[in-house]
Every structure is written in structure tokens, then in C-alpha cells.
Amino acid sequence: MKKTAGIIFRTLILILIGIGIGILLSNGDMVGQRLGLSARPDKISRVLSLVTNKYVDSVNTDSIEGVTVNDLLQNLDPHSVYLPAQQARSINERLEGGFTGIGLEYQLLRDTLVITQVNTNGPAAKAGVKVGDRVITVDGKLFSGTGLDIAHISKTFRGEKDTQISLGISRDGAHTIKNFQIKRDRVALSSLDAAYNVGGAGYVKISKFASTTDTDFRDALRKLKADGMQKLVLDLRGNGGGYLNTATSLADEFLPKGKLIVYTKGSHEPRTDYFATDSGSYEKGDLTVIIDEYSASASEILAGALQDLDRATIVGRRSFGKGLVQQQFPFGDGTAINLTVARYYTPSGRSIQKSYANGLASYRNELLNRMHKGEFMNAGSNLNDSAFLGAATYHTTKGRKVLSRGGIMPDIFVPADTTQNTNLVDQLAQNQLFTAYIIDRLQPVLSRYPTADNFIEQYNLSDDGLKNFMGYASQTIKQVNPLELQQSKESIKTLVKANAARFKWGNNAYYRVLNANDTTFKKALASN
Numbered sequence: 468m469k470k471t472a473g474i475i476f477r478t479l480i481l482i483l484i485g486i487g488i489g490i491l492l493s494n495g496d497m498v499g500q501r502l503g504l505s506a507r508p509d510k511i512s513r514v515l516s517l518v519t520n521k522y523v524d525s526v527n528t529d530s531i532e533g534v535t536v537n538d539l540l541q542n543l544d545p546h547s548v549y550l551p552a553q554q555a556r557s558i559n560e561r562l563e564g565g566f567t568g569i570g571l572e573y574q575l576l577r578d579t580l581v582i583t584q585v586n587t588n589g590p591a592a593k594a595g596v597k598v599g600d601r602v603i604t605v606d607g608k609l610f611s612g613t614g615l616d617i618a619h620i621s622k623t624f625r626g627e628k629d630t631q632i633s634l635g636i637s638r639d640g641a642h643t644i645k646n647f648q649i650k651r652d653r654v655a656l657s658s659l660d661a662a663y664n665v666g667g668a669g670y671v672k673i674s675k676f677a678s679t680t681d682t683d684f685r686d687a688l689r690k691l692k693a694d695g696m697q698k699l700v701l702d703l704r705g706n707g708g709g710y711l712n713t714a715t716s717l718a719d720e721f722l723p724k725g726k727l728i729v730y731t732k733g734s735h736e737p738r739t740d741y742f743a744t745d746s747g748s749y750e751k752g753d754l755t756v757i758i759d760e761y762s763a764s765a766s767e768i769l770a771g772a773l774q775d776l777d778r779a780t781i782v783g784r785r786s787f788g789k790g791l792v793q794q795q796f797p798f799g800d801g802t803a804i805n806l807t808v809a810r811y812y813t814p815s816g817r818s819i820q821k822s823y824a825n826g827l828a829s830y831r832n833e834l835l836n837r838m839h840k841g842e843f844m845n846a847g848s849n850l851n852d853s854a855f856l857g858a859a860t861y862h863t864t865k866g867r868k869v870l871s872r873g874g875i876m877p878d879i880f881v882p883a884d885t886t887q888n889t890n891l892v893d894q895l896a897q898n899q900l901f902t903a904y905i906i907d908r909l910q911p912v913l914s915r916y917p918t919a920d921n922f923i924e925q926y927n928l929s930d931d932g933l934k935n936f937m938g939y940a941s942q943t944i945k946q947v948n949p950l951e952l953q954q955s956k957e958s959i960k961t962l963v964k965a966n967a968a969r970f971k972w973g974n975n976a977y978y979r980v981l982n983a984n985d986t987t988f989k990k991a992l993a994s995n
Contacts, residue, residue, distance in 0.1 A: 536804065544807050545823050545830045546791050552801030559795075562709050564679035568625050569632065570654040571596070574902050579603070579611040580620060581906050583970060586654055594649045596636065598970060599910060603644050604635030626651045655679075661978040662687035668992055669696035672978055673717075676709030676765040681716040685748055688720075698753035700991045704783065708764025711792055711811070715741040718772045720748050721779070726814070728772045731792055733809035753995040754779040757987055758877060760834055760843070763787035770875045771813035777865045780994045781877040783987055785842065785849050787834075788874035790820030815861040817871035846880035879994060881987040886958045891944075891951040895959065900940045901966040908939065909967050919972035923979055926967075928960040936963055957984070 537549035550558065560566045570589020573580045580602040585592045603611045605623055626632065630651050635644040658677035663670055669691035673680060691699075708714075711731070718728045722743035732738040756770050756779045767786050773779035790812075793805040812818050823830045842848045858872045870876060895901060905913075916922035928936070933956065941947065952959075961984050969977035982988040 540804060540806070541827055544791060545827055546789065546793055546805065547807045548805050550795075550803045550805060555795070555797065555801060555803040561675065562677045564658060564677050565653055565655045566625075567628050567651055568654050569649050569651055571624070573602075573620070574899055574906070575615055575620075576903055576906060578613070578615055580615060583902055583906075584973070586656070589654045590649050590652045591647075594647045596634065596647055596649070597638065599638070599906065601637045602634050603637050604633075604646075606633050607635070610635075628652055657683050659683045659687055661974045662691060663975045663979060664691055664694045664696055665979070665982070666992065667695065667697040669694075669699045670702065670978070670982065670988075671699065672702040672974075674706050676706070676713040676717070678710060678713065680709070680713045681720070684717060684720065688748055698755070698995060699749060700755045700757065700988070701779075702757045702988075702991075703762045703766040703770060704757055704759040704987075705761045706763070706766040707761065707787075708766055708789070711765060711768065714765035714768040718769050719743045719746065721750060721754060721773060722747060722776065723750050726776055729768050729811050729813060731809040731811045733792075733807075736809040739809075755991045755994045756781050757991050758783045758786045758875060759883075759987075760784055760787060760837065760874075762875075763789040764791075767819055767875050768811060768813075771817070771819060774869060774875060774878070775814040775817075775861075775863050777863050777867070780879060780991075781875065782879045782991045782994055783877045783881055784883065785837075785876050786819070786874040788819055788821030788872070790818045813861075815863065815869060817859070817861045817869065819871060819874050821873045843883035844885075845882070849876060849880075879990060881990050884958070884986060886955050889948075889951040889955045891948060892955050892958060892962070894944050895940060895962075898940075898943050900943060901962055902970065904936055904939050904963065905967050905970050908935070909963075909970075913967060913971045916971075919968060919976040919979070922968060922972070923976065923983075926964060928963050932963075933960055 540547040540549060569591045570586030571582055571591050572584035572586075574583050575581075582591075582596060582598055582600045582602070585596055585598055601611070603609070610623075624632065628651055632649050632651065634647045634649060636647055637644055656677075658673065658675055658680040660672040660674050661670065662672070669688070671684065671687055671691075673684070688696075688699075711729075715728045722728065724743055724745040726743040728741045728743055730738055730740045754773070756773055758766065758770050758781060762770065762783075763786065767789065770779075770781055770786065774781050790810055791807045792809040792811055794808045795803050795805050797803040810818055810820060821830075821833065837843065837849075840848055858870045861869050861871060863869060912926070913922070916926065936959070937947065937952065961980065965977050965980035968980050
């Protein structure tokens with residue numbers, strides 16, 4: 468009886484919320500604030516109020532509201548979702564190119580916050596905080612050893628602009644504590660992960676399409692050109708997307724005026740065309756774009772445009788296959804929904820959205836199924852995938868065949884490096900053991916190298932060093948598969964070196980180490 472009542476109650480809430488959202492959207496209300504559930508005394512609010520005040524047991528109505536709205540949206544498509552307040556705020560901060568705080572990255576090590584990166588020109592950097600510092604007190608109260616977690620740390624360090632925070636820091640293993648007074652401020656975050664020259668080629672790594680990406684790219688390109696760049700490699704591996712306008716702005720950097728970049732349309736959205744202007748900063752010159760199975764959405768817009776227009780060589784593996792455009796509608800309480808409002812189409816007219824007709828679970832497992840079928844290892848098996856069976860054929864500007872549905876197929880296929888995909892490597896990364904080892908054991912080694920160039924050229928982890936690292940890791944990972952260790956031996960050595968380089972010299976040094984042994988990067992350098 469109790470179970471039946473619960474089902475009826477959940478269904479009632481779902482129907483009412485569905486009706487409410489349907490009415491609001493059918494009225495053409497696209498102003499986020501007016502979508503708030505608390506903004507009108509309708510049936511939804513009344514039901515939730517009754518549950519709060521009359522239901523037999525204590526119920527978190529915020530949780531019920533989120534679950535039921537998300538159930539409704541997920542029945543539409545996999546990318547229409549309900550966002551709790553914290554998640555909505557985190558996504559927006561990530562894409563807006565900054566936040567209000569003090570500008571630190573950290574790792575929790577034995578219940579102590581250890582600083583692993585300090586944002587250049589951020590409040591903490593200006594106050595003199597350094598990588599490797601350990602935060603012992605905050606505002607005069609003990610902080611270390613108090614059962615720290617991410618939520619508590621975020622709440623402590625974030626705050627209103629111009630408010631003060633005092634960090635009591637232990638440095639270089641000293642027992643003394645030095646206090647640093649820091650005023651919270653806007654911390655700018657570059658949306659580029661790395662930008663450097665190697666062998667006459669510029670390398671730019673972009674993991675998201677944020678509001679500042681085009682500006683950040685122009686700044687980086689200017690420096691790369693001044694440093695003698697002859698060709699450009701744009702790395703979009705792992706880039707899950709971001710703003711549509713940012714993707715079109717970045718595509719504009721590579722295309723001459725008048726070229727169609729992408730167009731969007733939906734049942735309630737008329738066709739909108741996005742064309743290149745005459746403001747491109749790299750309209751000529753060799754260009755290679757690297758993608759993988761995690762390159763999605765805005766990444767695919769950029770890669771698809773450059774492929775269709777024969778402007779770049781696409782290297783890597785088939786992309787994710789997300790051809791839907793979402794718009795965020797915020798509620799008054801900080802929550803929001805991301806609602807799919809249109810599909811996008813590449814210049815040749817293809818939609819690369821993979822099917823979600825078999826349900827949400829099948830859609831979410833699609834990449835795993837690709838791996839099991841061997842698609843990450845063989846280009847031919849991609850073309851035999853059901854995603855492409857019966858798919859329409861389109862043509863690039865020069866007449867090359869390209870396929871719709873199922874993502875962007877690269878021009879040059881590079882199989883996945885299985886040595887980096889073992890469970891052991893995943894465990895080491897998830898437990899943050901690479902950085903922990905550097906903090907605990909490698910800082911004296913790093914001090915011997917004055918520059919990143921010296922370190923990258925001269926340092927390599929020996930077999931004995933690997934043994935020491937795995938001995939350290941075994942304190943956390945109790946069972947290590949010897950076969951996986953042998954298989955991933957060289958990858959683990961590279962990851963220790965790369966993380967050490969990042970700890971002292973930042974992201975450019977990190978990617979320089981990784982790319983030196985990266986087959987895909989080497990293929991990209993050799994293309995064109």
C-alpha cells in the first residue's frame with residue numbers, strides 16, 4: 468500500500484510539473500527568471516507545500532522536485548537535464564572564465580590542504596603563497612586535521628569580492644606558521660590548457676569552449692607566431708563542448724569571410740546560419756585538429772566545419788556524436804534546466820547526432836560498446852557501426868565523402884593507447900597518487916632543475932624510481948595486478964614526470980612531457 472501511494476504521488480508530481488513547464492514554454496517565455504517554480508502559486512507549489520506541511524514522513528521536497536523534473540526531461544533526450552543549484556553554478560563559472568576567490572588549486576594529503584597550483588596574478592599569488600605550501604590555520608583557527616572535505620574547503624575559501632581571509636601556512640617542512648592576508652577578488656581562468664611551440668609547430672590544447680576562449684586563443688596565437696610557429700596543431704581531445712557562439716568564433720579564426728560554419732534549427736527555432744567574417748587570425752597555414760571519443764558538441768561543430776570546408780586535417784578517433792543545442796533556463800532558487808532547443812548541422816548539411824532511440828542507458832553505454840567492439844583500435848570497425856548503417860553521405864568542398872550521424876570520423880585514424888587504459892592507471896589517478904608522491908618525495912629532486920627545459924630534457928624516472936613510486940602507491944592501492952603494471956610501466960613513468968613538471972612549471976610543461984610520447988600528437992605533427 469505504501470509503495471503504491473509513493474508511485475501515485477511521484478506520478479502526480481511529474482504530471483503537474485510537466486504541465487507547468489509545457490504551459491510556460493508554449494507561451495514563448497524564454498526569460499529564465501519567469502520559469503521559477505516559486506514565482507506563481509500554481510498546483511505544483513500547492514502540492515509541494517502540502518507534502519512539506521502534511522505528509523506523514525519528513526520529505527526533502529527540493530529533492531523530489533529535482534528528480535521528477537529530470538525524469539521528464541530525460542524522456543525527451545539525453546542532454547535535456549535538471550541542474551541542482553551547485554551544479555548550475557559550477558558549470559556557469561567554468562564557462563564564464565573565472566570566479567571570485569583567492570586562486571588556488573590544492574590536494575588533500577593526510578587531512579592537510581597542500582597547494583598544488585597558484586593562479587598567476589590571482590590574490591593568493593600576489594600575497595606570496597607558493598606551490599607546496601601547507602595550510603594549517605584559516606582566520607586564526609585550526610584548519611589542518613579537522614576532517615576536511617571539498618564542500619567545507621570551497622565554502623571556506625570562496626566569498627564575496629574584497630572580503631579578507633587569513634591563511635596560516637607551513638612552508639618547506641618548517642614547523643613555524645606564517646600568516647598571509649589575502650583579499651578575495653575575481654580570478655581569471657584561461658580556457659586554454661596549454662599553448663607552446665615544438666619543432667616549428669604551435670600546439671594549443673582546449674578542453675572547453677568558454678566565453679573567453681576566442682580571446683585566449685588570439686593571445687596565444689600571437690605569441691606562437693612571434694616564436695616562429697610554422698603550422699598549428701589544435702588538440703580537442705576530451706573537450707565536451709561549451710558555448711555555441713564560442714565554437715563559431717573560433718572557427719572564424721581559420722576561415723575566410725562568407726564561409727558557412729554551422730547552422731541550427733528546431734521546431735520552435737528557425738534556421739540560423741553562422742558565417743565567417745573577415746577577422747580571422749589564422750585563415751592560411753597548415754592546420755591539424757586532434758579529436759577523440761570524448762570530443763563533443765562545440766568541439767564537433769568546429770571539427771565538422773573545418774573538415775567539410777577542407778580547411779584542416781582531422782586526426783584521432785571518432786568523436787562523441789552530440790548534435791543537439793541546449794539553452795539554460797534558470798529558476799529563482801539557483802537551480803536550472805538545460806533544454807535542447809535545436810539541432811546543429813555542419814556546412815555540408817550533416818547532423819552528427821548519434822541515435823538515442825534505444826533509451827538513456829543504451830546511449831550512456833555507447834562509448835563502452837564501441838570499445839568492446841574494437842572501434843578504438845581499428846578504423847574499419849567504426850564504419851561498420853550501426854550508427855552509420857543507412858547514414859546519408861555528404862561531401863566536403865573538394866568532394867571527399869563524409870558521413871552523417873554517429874560523430875565526426877577523422878581523416879587520419881590513430882588507435883587508442885591501451886597502456887594508459889588499465890585499471891591500475893585509473894586507480895593511481897583517481898587516488899591522486901601522482902601528485903601526492905611529488906609532494907612527499909620528489910620536491911628535493913625538482914629543486915635541482917632551474918628550468919622546465921632542463922627538467923624535461925634531463926629527468927626520466929628510472930626502474931628503481933618506478934619501484935619507489937609503486938611502493939608509495941601500495942599504501943593506498945593494496946592489490947596491484949603485475950600484468951597491468953608491466954603493461955603500463957612506461958605510461959606510469961611518463962605520468963609521474965608530467966605531473967612533476969606541472970607541479971613546478973605549470974600546464975605547458977605537463978603537456979610537453981605527455982606529448983613527447985604521444986603517438987596521436989606525433990601523427991598530427993607529421994600531417995599536412
